[in-house]
Amino acid sequence: MTNKIHTCRFCDSGLKRIFIDLGISPLANSYLKPEDLQQMEPHYPLCVYVCEDCYLVQLPVYQTPEEIFGDYAYFSSYSESWLQHAKAYTELMVSRFRYGPNSRVIEIASNDGYLLQYFKKKSIPVLGIEPAKNVARAANEAGILTVVKFFGTRTAMGLAAEGKNADLLIGNNVLAHVPGLNDFVEGMKIILKRDGVITMEFPHLMRLVAENQFDTMYHEHFSYFSFTTVEKVFASHGLTLFDVEELPTHGGSLRIYARHNEDDSKPVGKRVSELKDREIAAGYTSLESYLSFGERVKETKRNILDFLIKAKRERKLIAAYGAPAKGNTLLNYCGIRTDFIEYTVDRSPHKQGQYLPGTHIPIYHPDKIKETKPNYVVILPWNLKEEIMGQMAHIREWGGEFVVFIPEVKVL
């Protein structure tokens, strides 16, 4: 059946092929207060398509970034390891490209300045672009010059007219959230100096599929990139990807390096062709391999439900740890509510006392686990499982066990 409603946000072809259909879900970050529980809750299709022409994996936009991020965003509480990541990145860039007091570093979606602060400490001029007003205000108060804007060609032309062009233009974990992909990349081209460098980090589709991370797909993530596809997107705006690194962050990310096509001072490195070869070998340039992922995900759902049904028949008490967006995708897709998982816990005081969207599983302080002694603790943020198992090791005292569902159901 053809679907003429949606078109590819890169090449404008009609989207007909389903990559994975996760049913109907509320927005993954719309946690509920007790008084919300009696109200209607908006749900949207969570059906991810793959474009037959350019292989961009994508979700149609149901809620715009203005609605999701506009007025207010939670401050991302950057962990120590994430700050270390930012600091190491700064050192790497400064030693490789020799930035100094005459350079300008611009970051798109700069949050509270957690990354730009390291460039500023080296006396390198910085500029943040951040759409959430309250977060941008905090950055400015901390001395990181930040403008409150969504990024695209309009913002870029405004900055270029003021002479604010970038020697280094950074966008971390923003490309997936951009509904107007072409306008965004064209905007980057506009403010990039002639010999400037763009670096961007985003989750790598190949790792998402290899490790069955379907739960990282939710409405706020509009696009999922292979290197091959992102290279096509940049090429269509006159930008060459000259290097790429594979990072462990967010379950496996890419850091791409781009420059103007005309800038031949930076030859295309070997890591680019090596990664492309691996993607071709893994099937990322043929439609068939994209179409097989859905079946694997359905089987994972059956295995998760098998585990939970068996545990409940044995009268086990099951709790969860964490309330991340990805947990909400998984729980809603599998139809797991308090009939299986009694409650979850989270260290963030913002979330305690609230309920998970869709499933209405209550969120408590982590001490609840000590009080109720569950047989199983399901770790929803599987990417942090080592850290959480360390913090919660005391569940072993009453014979409690940890469980992860991704990539497969596993009792640890």
Ligand SMILES: [Zn+2]
């Ligand atoms: Zn396309």
